[in-house]
Amino acid sequence: MDDGALMEQVSHGDREAFAMLVEQHAPALQRFAVRLLAQQSHAEEIVQETLTRAWQKAGDYNAERARLSTWLHRIAHNLCVDRLRRQEREVPLAPALESALTARETAEQVLETLDSQDRVAKAIASLSERHRTALVLTYYQSLSNREVAEIMGISLRALESLLVRARQQIKTTLEASS
Amino acid sequence: MKRSPSQPPLSLTRAKEILNAYGAEPERWPEEERGDLLQLLARSPELQALRETASQLDDLLDEWQPEVINHTDILVGSLPAQTQPKQHWANQLAAIFLSGLLGWRQAALAAAPLALGFIWGLSGEPPSDDWSEAEFLIFNSPMKVLSDE
Numbered sequence: 001m002d003d004g005a006l007m008e009q010v011s012h013g014d015r016e017a018f019a020m021l022v023e024q025h026a027p028a029l030q031r032f033a034v035r036l037l038a039q040q041s042h043a044e045e046i047v048q049e050t051l052t053r054a055w056q057k058a059g060d061y062n063a064e065r066a067r068l069s070t071w072l073h074r075i076a077h078n079l080c081v082d083r084l085r086r087q088e089r090e091v092p093l094a095p096a097l098e099s100a101l102t103a104r105e106t107a108e109q110v111l112e113t114l115d116s117q118d119r120v121a122k123a124i125a126s127l128s129e130r131h132r133t134a135l136v137l138t139y140y141q142s143l144s145n146r147e148v149a150e151i152m153g154i155s156l157r158a159l160e161s162l163l164v165r166a167r168q169q170i171k172t173t174l175e176a177s178s
Numbered sequence: 179m180k181r182s183p184s185q186p187p188l189s190l191t192r193a194k195e196i197l198n199a200y201g202a203e204p205e206r207w208p209e210e211e212r213g214d215l216l217q218l219l220a221r222s223p224e225l226q227a228l229r230e231t232a233s234q235l236d237d238l239l240d241e242w243q244p245e246v247i248n249h250t251d252i253l254v255g256s257l258p259a260q261t262q263p264k265q266h267w268a269n270q271l272a273a274i275f276l277s278g279l280l281g282w283r284q285a286a287l288a289a290a291p292l293a294l295g296f297i298w299g300l301s302g303e304p305p306s307d308d309w310s311e312a313e314f315l316i317f318n319s320p321m322k323v324l325s326d327e
Contacts, residue, residue, distance in 0.1 A: 019254045027246040034244040044247065051253055056261050120242040139239055145208050163199035171235055
């Protein structure tokens with residue numbers, strides 16, 4: 001079933017169609033939110049809120065304007081940005097690092113115990129919100145550069161500039177921690 | 179999407195920008211520049227080295243695959259009411275106009291008994307022209323009326 005037909009059914013209150021939408025898109029949205037917020041519990045809330053809004057506003061979706069995936073990512077992105085701006089200005093840490101720090105270990109000890117997945121999570125978490133968003137949407141979410149630029153409300157040149165800086169910074173952080 | 183004939187060929191500088199921004203995988207490159215970049219890569223050792231460096235970073239990035247928790251049942255079981263889709267302004271105007279027409283019908287229905295009462299009143303005995311009693315009550319104070327009685 002294509003995006004337009006699916007959302008047409010959802011807009012008429014079809015719960016089975018909505019369940020199909022959730023199964024198709026929730027995993028990608030959840031990974032996006034985890035990578036952006038670096039906190040599983042917050043990410044789950046964002047996904048729930050995103051899909052609830054998709055249910056409520058299903059009639060507003062226009063398949064000619066955007067893929068459903070892009071539309072959902074735009075909602076999730078806006079919610080994540082709101083969440084990040086509400087949070088304290090502290091840099092969000094990857095879950096493994098966060099729990100390790102609460103155990104009062106030194107940074108060196110923590111870095112030694114982290115596996116490479118956690119090191120990548122920490123490196124991505126150390127990026128600014130815009131650099132992180134650009135990287136996560138482009139690299140992990142299977143969206144085109146035009147779709148990412150549209151979600152973020154920036155030009156293609158600005159997106160590429162963010163991506164180059166983000167990749168450089170991650171490389172530097174990973175090299176420093178290895 | 180292929181590059182249009184009017185576009186200049188992909189420069190080495192642009193090819194490097196693409197690799198530095200999007201990494202080593204062609205599926206992440208801008209669609210319209212993908213073909214040209216692949217051709218350029220085939221004959222540029224410098225670009226091949228840059229792609230190899232980008233590929234190493236890609237491999238590290240690929241290692242972070244967050245766990246996904248399935249909440250479909252919870253979500254579907256706790257859905258709120260849906261909102262009406264946004265209408266085009268012309269449709270909204272038509273809706274207001276139509277609801278206005280319905281309003282007039284209701285008002286007309288409510289006014290019908292009043293009109294019937296008015297007609298009923300006109301068709302009855304004409305009121306008396308004798309105003310003397312009313313004038314007496316209007317132009318004399320209540321105390322005077324009582325004392326006269």
